[in-house]
Amino acid sequence: MGEIFALLGPNGAGKTTLISIVCGIVNRSSGTVTVDGHDITRDYRAARNLIGLVPQELTIDAFESVWATVNYSRGLFGKPANPAFVEKVLRDLSLWDKKDAKAITLSGGMKRRLMIAKALSHEPRVLFLDEPTAGVDVELRQDMWAMVRRLREDGVTIILTTHYIEEAEAMADRVGVINRGEIVLVDGKAELMRKLGRKRLMLELRAPLASIPETFSRYALELSPDGGQLTYTYDNQSERPGVASLIRDLEAAGIQFRDIDTQNSSLEEIFVNLLRQEA
Amino acid sequence: MNLRAAMNLRAVWAIYRVEMARAFRTVLQSIISPVISTSLYFVVFGSAIGSRITEIDGISYGAFIVPGLIMLSLLTQSISNASFAIYFPKFVGSIYELLSAPVSYLEIVIAYVGGAATKSIILGLIILATASLFVPLHIEHPVWMLAFLVLTAVTFSLFGFIIGIWAKSFEQLQLVPLLIITPLTFLGGSFYSINMLPDVWRTVTLFNPVVYLISGFRWSFYGKSDVSVGISLGMTVVFLLICIAIVAWIFRTGYRLRN
Incomplete structure (x- = not known):
């Protein structure tokens, strides 16, 4: 059984920077980071293999098809081609009928789901969702949360940042609060609400x-x-x-x-x- | 440890395939436009001017300019292919995926530079084939011809890769090829033998690295060169090593990639 961990913090607190360091996008200035025991520098392949990342901005090669984009991501992570698995990911995210469409023709919500499909394409054990529901309509948000819960049941650890605290309240098992680059507190959501509520x-x-x-x-x-x-x-x-x-x-x-x-x-x-x- | 375990070859292949797919998607821009411009060079330089210049080193002018023309496209296309390939994901932000993937720097370079070099080599061969329609071609050292072709394509794709990482805007991306490479190529003996120049200018020209590339490449065709082949080869390899050193430094420091 996985876990949903919500990382809360005001704008500029360092949520995205923290995620970027763990995922290898930004070099850290000091300290060590391990992912499931793998050091992110010394043992970066093992560490990154475990991680899927959905960044905040919608950044996709606009001219590739959905199918090619997701399979590319899988290849990038060194996984052998598995059309059946990629099909399942696309179906779960309601993108299957768009598999031949170019990314540029997709709506914002579809692009967001395509980003998620890319992150899931290599079967990560830890999924980072940076502001996943920013600018996503209510219905789609519900679908996304349902999917996140399913992933947790499959044993995936989900770490999400969000501005919608109700969302963290509804979804998270544990909550971490970050402010000015420091984790101020980490606690179970229920305990947190009992203790500080x-x-x-x-x-x-x-x-x-x-x-x-x-x-x-x-x-x-x-x-x-x-x-x-x-x-x-x-x-x-x-x-x-x-x-x-x-x-x-x-x-x-x-x-x-x-x-x-x-x-x-x-x-x-x-x-x-x-x-x-x-x- | 075997290669498959030590390297993420699937990632190399995935990147390489995407790069090649882009070339085929934009086949008009990637392949046909260089072919057209080369043909124009032949019409203007080869036929119009070449009819007034008789022979250089015993080679007809039309045939003489073929290696230079191929080098001209090879240099500019290698640079623009590789610089665009790495700049574009940086520009749209999709580079995050590459940086977060279990891919080593070596694999990134092999994939991007390999893709860019492959495209410009194919292009060089297409131009060679186009040229053979205009002038009778003769290649004295085909193996060396291919060696110079591959070495130059790889070297300048590496150079383009560096520019792509360095560039912060599309303008900067165009700057180096436009202001440095194109003039150096035109002045590097693409269209003339540097032995035709006055002594002073000949000496100045020897500081132009492109001279050595064109001279060596032309030697592989006709067995005649402005400077000795050994020096040509040496200079190409030196430039390759410089590019490798810069790329190594970029990756060690994360320069404009991971900060």
């Missing part, structure tokens, strides 16, 4: 309050302007008391509520908060 408890009151009673100061509650709603923000690391004690205290004080709602903070909020702490 905030919860918000909203209580709709039966009768509006003019102000929050003194006795509740330790909860740091917020009262809506109309006095009809109390909001309690808490997280797992905070020293503030739990929800149960708040509710007990409210009952004791005779404050009644009509409805309760809770909200989890999104990965986006966590992300923004992290970067704010960094800065």
Whole structure:
């Protein structure tokens, strides 16, 4: 079973540079990189054999056919010709009926899929997707994510960068945050959200309050302007008391509520908060 | 370790095939236009001017210019084929795939330079065949003729490869062939024997490396040369070694490729 790893970071944080170093496109200034134990310089053939890369920009030889382009990529990685496999890749990406079309005649979404087909043509074990869904319509995005999940089931490790945090939230098993060239944090998505995520408890009151009673100061509650709603923000690391004690205290004080709602903070909020702490 | 295990020959073949496919796709530009321009040279220089110049070193003028004409195309086409082949992926960005593939520098050079050299050798042979329609040709040392053809094509394809990596714009890509190679070829004895020049200019001309290529190549046809064949061959090999050294440096430092 593979893994989907989302690399998040603001523009210019070094996401693409990091990927480019691992893939051998840019020389690193220092440090070592290994891919499945293979050093990317000393053992570059073994390391690169494992990697498929879909870069951010659409860069394809415009005058070659889809079929020739994908087979070229496979050859470049030293794999023997395998028309059946290439056909499967093209069918999976809904490009089979375009196999004889020249790349220049394809739509943007098709070109994006052709780039993915090229990256998959040599059966990589690690797939880098740099902003794969930028400028891709919703339907196609869904298809792409379905394909990424299938790859993971086949044991491929997928490392993706994205601006759409909802996407990382929906897809990723683990999340890494990079800022100013440094990995700030790597954690499982669920753990990250549990550890750094905030919860918000909203209580709709039966009768509006003019102000929050003194006795509740330790909860740091917020009262809506109309006095009809109390909001309690808490997280797992905070020293503030739990929800149960708040509710007990409210009952004791005779404050009644009509409805309760809770909200989890999104990965986006966590992300923004992290970067704010960094800065 | 056998060759198949040590080298990614499939990658070499994949790149080479794409390069050759491009030539066949643009057959008009790659093959037919040089043939037409060579024919024009024959009409203008061979027939119009050649009828007034009788013989050089006992060779009719029309026949005399054939080796020079082939060299002219060989040099310019080798450079433009190889420089374009590596510049274009750099320009559109598709070079990322080459850099991320398990391909060694040696394999990249063999594939691109091999492709460019193959194309210009084929072209040289086509021009030779075209020329034989205009003038009676005689090749005294066919093996040496082929050796000079291959050596020059490879050397200048390497040179073109270097230009393609160095160039940051299409303008720069055209600059070296236009400003350096074409003048050197015209002034290198394509259309005349440098022995016909006044002494001063003859000495100056000896600093032009193209003189040695044309002279040696012409010797393989007619057994006559401006400078000795040994020197011609030596100079060609020296230029080849210089190009190899520069390519080696480019790849060691990642110059304009991996930074």
